[in-house]
Amino acid sequence: MATALGAYSAGSTIVALVLPGVLDKVPDRAVMLHGALLTAVILPGLAVITAAGAGAWRRPALLAV
Numbered sequence: 001m002a003t004a005l006g007a008y009s010a011g012s013t014i015v016a017l018v019l020p021g022v023l024d025k026v027p028d029r030a031v032m033l034h035g036a037l038l039t040a041v042i043l044p045g046l047a048v049i050t051a052a053g054a055g056a057w058r059r060p061a062l063l064a065v
Contacts, residue, residue: 003059003063004062007063019031042065046062046065049061049062
């Protein structure tokens with residue numbers, strides 16, 4: 001659990017550091033629409049990983065997503 005929270009925190013930190021530079025070049029609406037699309041793709045992926053049977057691949061896949 002701690003590793004997963006650390007991975008989520010690292011992802012949020014990276015986005016927070018990169019986003020101001022992106023927003024200087026791209027309109028806000030475009031960034032928000034791409035973020036919504038990415039969320040719509042990632043959440044079902046997380047559900048599939050969570051529902052999958054046991055395997056050594058699940059933990060690295062969860063952390064990567």
